[in-house]
């Protein structure tokens with residue numbers, strides 16, 4: 001029986017402090033805060049266009065803590081698309097995405113059919129521990145798309161969400177409520193030939 005819900009559920013995962021909440025708040029509210037307030041779980045909703053109609057983009061900002069494995073499993077089960085965030089200032093934060101990716105794989109099975117974006121956030125920072133090519137190589141290995149972003153400077157934030165939606169070929173989704181996608185070839189589409197984005 002096909003799912004009846006009109007929600008498109010995007011789940012944001014990553015270690016504590018990589019900027020998950022900042023990315024989501026920058027996208028949803030256009031704001032940025034310098035203070036660090038750890039999240040347990042927050043969900044935001046936005047109306048987007050979907051197959052000539054509208055649907056709700058539901059974004060779940062998960063905790064960076066490892067204390068809630070059951071919540072993590074539930075979020076994966078319910079998610080349609082996933083954003084895996086590390087900070088370019090922390091190699092460890094990229095390492096910490098590996099078990100999360102493995103869990104997505106274990107629960108969802110065929111990950112190549114699922115929109116996943118690997119995101120290196122804090123691209124404005126100069127103390128870089130993860131080179132862009134290393135992020136790209138990881139995305140290549142996981143057969144997912146890749147972007148670097150900065151929630152602080154608003155670099156690639158809207159693009160991140162639009163390209164994630166573009167990766168879902170089953171639905172014609174756009175952040176623009178008039179339903180028109182940009183005529184320009186998206187970065188995800190350009191990357192397709194280059195690094196086997198779905």
Ligand SMILES: Nc1nc2c(ncn2[C@@H]2O[C@H](COP(=O)(O)OP(=O)(O)OP(=O)(O)O)[C@@H](O)[C@H]2O)c(=O)[nH]1
Pocket residue numbers: 014015016017018019020021022023033034035036037038039040062063064065121122123124125149150151152153
């Ligand atoms: N320089 C810089 N700092 C950022 C950026 N994004 C977030 N930060 C800062 O990083 C810290 C942590 O950001 P959060 O968005 O709370 O991180 P989180 O991943 O949601 O953390 P948890 O809730 O613990 O999982 C805050 O002090 C933010 O201001 C960014 O793009 N650049």
